[in-house]
Amino acid sequence: MSLRPVIVGGGSAGMGAAIELAEHGVDCLLFDEASRPGGVVYRGPLRAGVDLGYLGPRYTKALTKLHEDFAACAERIDLRLNHRVVGGDDQRLMVLDADEQLHEIDYSHLLLAAGCHERNVPFPGWTLPGVILLGGLQLQIKSGVVKPLGSTLIAGTGPLLPLVACQLHAAGAKVAGVYEACSFNRIAKESLALMNKPQLFLDGLSMLAYMKLNGIPMHYGWGVVGATGDGELQEVQVAPYTQDWQPDMTRVQREHVRTLAVGYGFIPRTQLSQQLGLAHGFSEDGYLRAECNVWQQSSQPNIHLAGDMAGIRGGEAAMLTGRIAAVSMLQQMGKLDAEQAIERRERFLGKLAAIKRFRSGVERYTARGAAQIQLPQADTVICRCENVTREQIDLALEQGVEDMASLKMRTRVSMGDCQGRMCVGYCSDRLRSATGRKDVGWLRPRFPVDPIPFSAFEQLGTEA
Amino acid sequence: MNKHYDIIIAGGGVIGASCAYQLSKRHNLKIALIDCKRPGNATRASAGGLWAIGESVGLGCGVIFFRMMSSRNKREANGAAVVVDSSTPHILPECFFDFALQSNALYPQLHQELIERHGMDFKFERTGLKYIIQDEEDQLYAEHIVKQIPHLADQVRWLDRDALRASEPAVTLKANGALEFLCDHQVSPFRLGDAYMEAARQNGVDLYPNVNITGVLHEGSRIKGVRTAEAGEFHCGTLINAAGAWAAELSEWATGESIPVKPVKGQIVLTERLPKLLDGCITTSDCYMAQKDNGEILIGSTTEEKGFDVSNTFPEISGLVQGAIRCVPQLAQVNLKRTWAGLRPGSPDELPILGPVDNVQGYFNACGHFRTGILTSAITGVLLDKVVHNEALPLDITPFLASRFREGVDKQLAHG
Numbered sequence: 001m002s003l004r005p006v007i008v009g010g011g012s013a014g015m016g017a018a019i020e021l022a023e024h025g026v027d028c029l030l031f032d033e034a035s036r037p038g039g040v041v042y043r044g045p046l047r048a049g050v051d052l053g054y055l056g057p058r059y060t061k062a063l064t065k066l067h068e069d070f071a072a073c074a075e076r077i078d079l080r081l082n083h084r085v086v087g088g089d090d091q092r093l094m095v096l097d098a099d100e101q102l103h104e105i106d107y108s109h110l111l112l113a114a115g116c117h118e119r120n121v122p123f124p125g126w127t128l129p130g131v132i133l134l135g136g137l138q139l140q141i142k143s144g145v146v147k148p149l150g151s152t153l154i155a156g157t158g159p160l161l162p163l164v165a166c167q168l169h170a171a172g173a174k175v176a177g178v179y180e181a182c183s184f185n186r187i188a189k190e191s192l193a194l195m196n197k198p199q200l201f202l203d204g205l206s207m208l209a210y211m212k213l214n215g216i217p218m219h220y221g222w223g224v225v226g227a228t229g230d231g232e233l234q235e236v237q238v239a240p241y242t243q244d245w246q247p248d249m250t251r252v253q254r255e256h257v258r259t260l261a262v263g264y265g266f267i268p269r270t271q272l273s274q275q276l277g278l279a280h281g282f283s284e285d286g287y288l289r290a291e292c293n294v295w296q297q298s299s300q301p302n303i304h305l306a307g308d309m310a311g312i313r314g315g316e317a318a319m320l321t322g323r324i325a326a327v328s329m330l331q332q333m334g335k336l337d338a339e340q341a342i343e344r345r346e347r348f349l350g351k352l353a354a355i356k357r358f359r360s361g362v363e364r365y366t367a368r369g370a371a372q373i374q375l376p377q378a379d380t381v382i383c384r385c386e387n388v389t390r391e392q393i394d395l396a397l398e399q400g401v402e403d404m405a406s407l408k409m410r411t412r413v414s415m416g417d418c419q420g421r422m423c424v425g426y427c428s429d430r431l432r433s434a435t436g437r438k439d440v441g442w443l444r445p446r447f448p449v450d451p452i453p454f455s456a457f458e459q460l461g462t463e464a
Numbered sequence: 465m466n467k468h469y470d471i472i473i474a475g476g477g478v479i480g481a482s483c484a485y486q487l488s489k490r491h492n493l494k495i496a497l498i499d500c501k502r503p504g505n506a507t508r509a510s511a512g513g514l515w516a517i518g519e520s521v522g523l524g525c526g527v528i529f530f531r532m533m534s535s536r537n538k539r540e541a542n543g544a545a546v547v548v549d550s551s552t553p554h555i556l557p558e559c560f561f562d563f564a565l566q567s568n569a570l571y572p573q574l575h576q577e578l579i580e581r582h583g584m585d586f587k588f589e590r591t592g593l594k595y596i597i598q599d600e601e602d603q604l605y606a607e608h609i610v611k612q613i614p615h616l617a618d619q620v621r622w623l624d625r626d627a628l629r630a631s632e633p634a635v636t637l638k639a640n641g642a643l644e645f646l647c648d649h650q651v652s653p654f655r656l657g658d659a660y661m662e663a664a665r666q667n668g669v670d671l672y673p674n675v676n677i678t679g680v681l682h683e684g685s686r687i688k689g690v691r692t693a694e695a696g697e698f699h700c701g702t703l704i705n706a707a708g709a710w711a712a713e714l715s716e717w718a719t720g721e722s723i724p725v726k727p728v729k730g731q732i733v734l735t736e737r738l739p740k741l742l743d744g745c746i747t748t749s750d751c752y753m754a755q756k757d758n759g760e761i762l763i764g765s766t767t768e769e770k771g772f773d774v775s776n777t778f779p780e781i782s783g784l785v786q787g788a789i790r791c792v793p794q795l796a797q798v799n800l801k802r803t804w805a806g807l808r809p810g811s812p813d814e815l816p817i818l819g820p821v822d823n824v825q826g827y828f829n830a831c832g833h834f835r836t837g838i839l840t841s842a843i844t845g846v847l848l849d850k851v852v853h854n855e856a857l858p859l860d861i862t863p864f865l866a867s868r869f870r871e872g873v874d875k876q877l878a879h880g
Contacts, residue, residue, distance in 0.1 A: 447781070448800060453800070455796045457782045
């Protein structure tokens with residue numbers, strides 16, 4: 001049994017927690033699946049000698065600070081990179097090491113900070129090579145240091161769109177334009193809420209100014225309706241959206257680009273929190289997330305949640321929630337008394353409040369329109385792993401299927417390798433829209449969270 | 465507002481759905497099927513083997529069960545620390561062979577019928593089932609099996625080392641041969657359940673998914689209906705208990721007497737999609753393997769009495785993985801995609817519990833199918849349809865009546 005707290009995920013939440021623990025003299029064990037800590041936001045380039053100037057000075061400063069703080073605590077942090085946590089229960093985690101061998105790791109205090117995945121929004125042509133998700137594209141220019149081929153069109157909703165457009169352009173890639181699905185009026189109304197986070201708002205302003213200066217057009221109230229090409233992307237079709245995102249197909253415009261990056265937000269990872277039997281609820285946007293209290297404590301007192309797993313709020317908020325979770329664990333371990341813990345927590349909560357106000361403004365203007373689920377055609381693939389099309393889902397709904405588990409059995413959606421990470425958003429949207437219910441179930445993730453080789457059991461078997 | 469039906473079927477697993485389908489074919493009754501999704505639904509956790517002979521002689525899903533029973537019996541007889549003895553096969557009674565074989569024979573026709581009339585394909589595949597002989601004990605076990613079933617000699621074939629290699633090149637070179645059961649095939653289990661269910665719906669059965677039954681209504685010794693948590697009261701003339709691992713509670717509510725149905729947990733391992741690696745279904749002394757229509761290989765299954773727990777436990781998963789690699793060494797190089805667990809509705813004598821009970825009118829059991837619910841769902845639907853309509857049955861239902869347990873108790877009391 002590890003008496004050290006065990007942290008799953010070495011992004012800003014996990015790193016923040018590890019630093020907070022170390023600063024109070026507590027060692028921890030930290031697992032991350034990547035070859036460098038930092039998570040998708042702060043991993044930095046995977047190879048040396050890269051000048052990240054094109055990502056903006058604010059980002060570069062935050063990146064450097066986090067890694068320096070983390071490095072200063074290195075003695076207290078047992079960092080296991082290239083390790084994947086593929087399952088677990090209320091006593092142990094199942095961890096696949098860098099040599100693809102499986103290990104049982106018992107825990108007493110656990111922090112889950114495994115982040116989120118992107119929401120896939122299917123439309124005709126979304127599976128063509130050249131169509132990628134916005135976060136994935138950003139990761140390529142941040143960590144892989146790979147630029148997309150030819151001209152890139154960005155579509156979706158939210159502040160990540162102009163940010164990635166600027167970063168791409170500064171990195172030397174050509175950006176054909178940004179298509180924000182929400183109308184300008186709706187965003188302007190939220191400007192009061194955005195004022196509460198001046199730094200981000202100013203960045204927002206300067207991003208738009210940068211785009212204007214460099215001739216990157218920004219279209220409000222427009223969205224993608226299709227992508228076509230012979231074996232790879234050649235053309236993207238965009239159209240004006242109504243308030244609930246119904247496209248006006250009489251005004252379709254065509255853009256010739258090699259890359260289409262689509263960003264409709266993120267969904268917390270719940271594969272582990274569900275396997276561990278924690279209590280969950282649904283967000284306004286319809287996604288499942290594990291529940292936690294003001295201490296970032298889950299329904300199990302010895303398991304905490306931090307970062308986007310506990311609700312999508314981005315990298316800076318993740319660092320703060322990681323710190324709060326660590327403070328709670330320190331109190332449980334007797335390293336801080338109640339008064340000290342509350343005082344420290346309040347300091348982090350104060351900083352978090354500004355981010356929360358900003359996020360709630362963003363969430364209101366980026367709320368997805370109900371008509372989005374009508375984008376796919378009858379033959380558009382919804383579940384890429386099992387090749388399930390929209391008409392198969394339509395048929396199942398006509399036949400009276402009302403919940404996720406039944407939809408899975410009837411159509412095989414989510415039975416592939418990704419366990420539904422790609423299609424769960426669309427399927428949940430369709431079921432909720434068809435039944436009018438808020439809770440239509442979610443996918444129950446199974447061990448292992450990602451496929452693992454049979455040979456991974458060799459050592460485990462000899463222990464048994 | 466109350467709902468009125470001639471028949472209410474409690475349970476939407478493969479058994480309840482088969483009963484609904486068979487009863488709906490006559491279009492003379494108003495039928496409701498009430499189901500709630502609970503973790504451990506055995507239909508969704510099954511391998512889909514139609515192993516009529518294999519399961520009757522303790523292979524397939526029964527292998528691990530048999531080994532467990534055998535080691536427990538021996539331990540009880542000789543004290544602890546006795547090696548598992550697999551030399552005496554665990555053969556089910558004659559009545560079960562008839563039941564299983566009759567059901568098995570219905571599948572080709574049922575497959576065609578559900579495709580043609582209802583557009584539902586449950587992926588019936590003729591595969592055979594091979595018991596792979598990997599050591600002396602396996603050989604003895606196989607010989608015992610053959611001796612016990614002389615009447616099925618035409619459905620059994622010995623494969624020597626070369627013949628096994630020719631038909632199953634992926635099986636270990638260390639295997640000495642195999643015993644093949646020619647009439648044992650496979651289906652996709654959840655597609656079978658869905659096919660019955662959708663066909664029943666097309667035939668006019670009202671489906672109530674995600675509805676929990678919380679009680680049974682009576683009028684004297686007659687069943688009057690059920691109470692539900694989500695959809696109020698349902699009135700009916702006949703209630704069919706197809707509640708799988710949860711059948712004991714419903715029986716208690718309906719008849720005042722419990723039936724000895726207990727959840728028996730089975731854990732299963734699934735590979736990623738693979739090119740055709742296995743020609744037919746495989747059973748060994750460690751596990752069974754069935755490559756499904758989409759290329760995934762399903763490996764099962766443990767037999768554990770853990771109540772309604774459906775967690776996956778790593779030593780057991782590891783045991784299945786090692787057993788599979790021992791027989792098909794190439795599997796060491798493939799990926800494990802998923803594991804899960806289901807709850808078999810186990811009965812003490814491994815026979816299902818079917819038909820009426822004494823002193824209660826309007827109630828029928830269709831439960832306790834243990835590890836052969838997929839295989840015997842076809843005949844169960846046919847039997848229940850005939851029982852409800854009071855018609856001649858294709859086989860004697862007496863050995864499957866719930867009253868057999870009562871008699872057992874009476875006998876024990878008499879002898880005690």
